[in-house]
Amino acid sequence: MGNRKVDPQTSSISAGNDPTRQQGALRAPLYESSTFVFRSAEEGRRYFEVVYGGAEPGPGEDIGYSYSRLDAPNLRVAEARLAAWEECDDALVFNSGTAAMATIFLRHLRPGDVMLYSTPIYGGTASLLRGLMGDMGVTAIAYGPEHTADDLERLLEGRKPAMVFVETPANPTNAVFDLEMLAGVAKRHGAVSVCDNTFLSPVWQRPVRHGIDLVAHSATKYLGGHSDLTAGAVMGPSELIQPLRKLRYQIGTTAQPWTAWLLTRSLETLQVRVERQTENATRIAAFLSDHPKVERVSHLSLLQPGDPGYDAYKRQAAGPGAMVTFDVAGGEEECFRFLDALQLIRHAVSLGGTESIVSQPWNASHSNIPPEERLALGIKPGTVRMSVGLEAAGDLIADLSAALDAA
Numbered sequence: 001m002g003n004r005k006v007d008p009q010t011s012s013i014s015a016g017n018d019p020t021r022q023q024g025a026l027r028a029p030l031y032e033s034s035t036f037v038f039r040s041a042e043e044g045r046r047y048f049e050v051v052y053g054g055a056e057p058g059p060g061e062d063i064g065y066s067y068s069r070l071d072a073p074n075l076r077v078a079e080a081r082l083a084a085w086e087e088c089d090d091a092l093v094f095n096s097g098t099a100a101m102a103t104i105f106l107r108h109l110r111p112g113d114v115m116l117y118s119t120p121i122y123g124g125t126a127s128l129l130r131g132l133m134g135d136m137g138v139t140a141i142a143y144g145p146e147h148t149a150d151d152l153e154r155l156l157e158g159r160k161p162a163m164v165f166v167e168t169p170a171n172p173t174n175a176v177f178d179l180e181m182l183a184g185v186a187k188r189h190g191a192v193s194v195c196d197n198t199f200l201s202p203v204w205q206r207p208v209r210h211g212i213d214l215v216a217h218s219a220t221k222y223l224g225g226h227s228d229l230t231a232g233a234v235m236g237p238s239e240l241i242q243p244l245r246k247l248r249y250q251i252g253t254t255a256q257p258w259t260a261w262l263l264t265r266s267l268e269t270l271q272v273r274v275e276r277q278t279e280n281a282t283r284i285a286a287f288l289s290d291h292p293k294v295e296r297v298s299h300l301s302l303l304q305p306g307d308p309g310y311d312a313y314k315r316q317a318a319g320p321g322a323m324v325t326f327d328v329a330g331g332e333e334e335c336f337r338f339l340d341a342l343q344l345i346r347h348a349v350s351l352g353g354t355e356s357i358v359s360q361p362w363n364a365s366h367s368n369i370p371p372e373e374r375l376a377l378g379i380k381p382g383t384v385r386m387s388v389g390l391e392a393a394g395d396l397i398a399d400l401s402a403a404l405d406a407a
């Protein structure tokens, strides 16, 4: 193929896999070994010069492996494919999305720093910012989808942010934030910009195309895609990934080989899964929009010109994704009857798997936010978040329809 750049879908099948280094095995085998044998004393010395000593590997130098907390063959295959998906130089796999976020925050935020983060946001990210990072003296300032670049400057009150963090579309409201505007604010202040791209996945959104520096994922969701692993991923340019790799050596947020092996397999089907899940979600969003027992439906397929977020959505995303949020008419009681009447669709947290899941953010992921704030964010007791899976759309609609009748 020479130097021709291939599509990420093609890289996801082949990148990082070298049969000549694995006894000819076509598929990258699982290396469940915590330690690796040095071929020479010199090789052992060089390894630790780079990993603990602060030396940089030379151009094209492969220091090999020593210990699975530091690096492992299955991680490298997964990382090559993750980097390809987000069109980045390099990637890192972590043992959860939260471990990925924590590693980014610990690397880029120092006592006394100010940072900006979007709301609503994944609850674990919020508690990490308000908890550990707050205890360390970091001031985290929340902004909403309605805020312009000028509004963000006003929120900063003359302070320079060290980081601009965004999760778009937001969980669970599907509010869209403008990546180019946020990347611009970060650049003006010399801050690092970070996008949590879990919801749309690189199939529909590649934040680095819009000026974002680092892309983070809960790989537990669409990247893993089968609700059978917990992992995180960070993708970006080498100069930002290499320092995060060194911090991962220190704090041990590294993924396990088996997790990386499963993730590698999952990345091969990412595009077909997400495309079909999105088709299903678009049909479900249309069905729910017409239903008398449903009050408000948010799915990016329903955005119309003039709606908040429409222009940014058209600029930065190639598809609407498979997360649908809606309010069951009435309130908590009706919502409970609806949830308990579902036969096929499971009531559980998490998202992005092959099976459809509904959750009730009011009592689960967002229950730690004060009620008035939840309501202001558009999260009501009757709000249901649905992660649409790969079941036949007709069966999902029949299940939703029967459960809404019972609500």
Ligand SMILES: *Cc1c(COP(=O)(O)O)cnc(C)c1O
Binding pocket: 096, 097, 098, 099, 122, 124, 125, 167, 171, 196, 198, 199, 217, 218, 219, 220, 221, 230, 231, 232
């Ligand atoms: C699940 C999730 C996380 C946290 O990831 P874990 O793998 O559960 O640690 C972060 N961001 C978003 C948007 C998520 O959905």
